[in-house]
Amino acid sequence: MDISADKKIDALRRMWLIRFFEEAAIRLYGERHYRGSTHPYIAQEATALGVCAVLQPKDLVLATYRGHGAAIAKGVDPRRMMAELLGKATGLCGGKGGSMHMSQVDLGFVGSNAIVSGHIGIAGGMALAHQLDNDGVVTVCFFGDGASCEGVFYETLNMAQLWKLPLVLVVENNEYAISTHYTQSISVPFISQRAQGFGLPGVTIDGRNFDAVAQTASEAVERARRGDGPTLIEAKTVRWSRHSAVAAGGAGSAAADRWKETDPIPRFRAELISAGVLDEAEAVELEQAARVEIEGAVEFALASPYPELSALTEDIYA
Numbered sequence: 178m179d180i181s182a183d184k185k186i187d188a189l190r191r192m193w194l195i196r197f198f199e200e201a202a203i204r205l206y207g208e209r210h211y212r213g214s215t216h217p218y219i220a221q222e223a224t225a226l227g228v229c230a231v232l233q234p235k236d237l238v239l240a241t242y243r244g245h246g247a248a249i250a251k252g253v254d255p256r257r258m259m260a261e262l263l264g265k266a267t268g269l270c271g272g273k274g275g276s277m278h279m280s281q282v283d284l285g286f287v288g289s290n291a292i293v294s295g296h297i298g299i300a301g302g303m304a305l306a307h308q309l310d311n312d313g314v315v316t317v318c319f320f321g322d323g324a325s326c327e328g329v330f331y332e333t334l335n336m337a338q339l340w341k342l343p344l345v346l347v348v349e350n351n352e353y354a355i356s357t358h359y360t361q362s363i364s365v366p367f368i369s370q371r372a373q374g375f376g377l378p379g380v381t382i383d384g385r386n387f388d389a390v391a392q393t394a395s396e397a398v399e400r401a402r403r404g405d406g407p408t409l410i411e412a413k414t415v416r417w418s419r420h421s422a423v424a425a426g427g428a429g430s431a432a433a434d435r436w437k438e439t440d441p442i443p444r445f446r447a448e449l450i451s452a453g454v455l456d457e458a459e460a461v462e463l464e465q466a467a468r469v470e471i472e473g474a475v476e477f478a479l480a481s482p483y484p485e486l487s488a489l490t491e492d493i494y495a
């Protein structure tokens with residue numbers, strides 16, 4: 178696995194896009210520009226970028242409601258995402274999906290899903306479809322530590338290994354499922370150990386380390402592509418202060434800001450500078466350009482119209 182300098186710079190750029198997108202999403206929620214909720218991917222950026230850096234455009238990604246990061250990592254336009262968040266007609270899904278139901282299939286971003294673990298079974302089904310088509314497409318499914326306690330996770334591991342499906346399961350262990358710490362709900366120290374019961378490889382890595390994520394994902398994706406079956410990757414992260422923009426699951430103590438100590442973005446930035454991939458001035462410029470791009474996305478979303486009433490009966494399956 179060899180990731181080019183350009184690809185690494187683009188990964189850093191997208192980490193900033195995700196961070197600024199999420200900060201703007203929290204602010205706009207507080208200002209009541211949209212309803213419902215939003216689940217920030219802050220502090221987990223290196224995992225989505227590390228995995229997506231080794232995917233081909235045709236490969237598929239499924240994510241949870243905490244899915245803005247995976248979408249931007251797979252190449253989705255933040256402007257259309259911001260408009261979707263605000264329920265605008267120019268949004269990715271015409272403003273009908275909102276924060277938790279974004280999708281752009283032509284980019285391989287199958288979508289985000291509000292049902293905890295609901296998309297794990299769907300990912301297994303998509304991997305089966307592509308195995309039958311024999312088209313070399315690999316399906317990647319991101320989900321949380323809490324989702325790994327749901328029955329469909331085990332059913333999918335079993336059938337995916339039995340049928341050697343081209344599937345990569347990435348459990349982002351950000352330590353909390355709302356307010357439940359994973360040590361209160363998971364009987365083994367590492368979620369990756371759960372793969373052993375089904376006979377597939379399971380590995381735990383530092384999800385804040387871009388290179389470690391990319392290396393491990395590359396092996397899992399190649400294994401899936403050559404027909405050797407699924408891999409379970411546990412990417413360890415530390416969740417941002419709260420579960421969502423609605424303050425549920427706030428740690429309410431010094432623990433809330435613990436993510437800052439392990440923030441993947443300054444770390445990746447420093448690594449690229451010390452490796453000579455970019456210099457300090459270029460890094461400042463890259464960050465500023467990402468900030469300006471997200472400010473533009475906010476302006477675009479705010480200025481966009483809401484859908485026409487007639488759109489209500491479009492996109493309906495009956």
Ligand SMILES: Cc1ncc(C[n+]2csc(CCOP(=O)(O)OP(=O)(O)O)c2C)c(N)n1
Pocket residue numbers: 241243291292293294320321322323324325351353354355416420
């Ligand atoms: C089937 C189902 N049960 C419960 C919920 C409510 N719920 C939303 S997020 C969440 C926590 C999930 O935590 P985890 O899987 O660790 O992911 P994280 O939010 O930390 O990314 C719960 C219980 C839901 N959306 N779907």
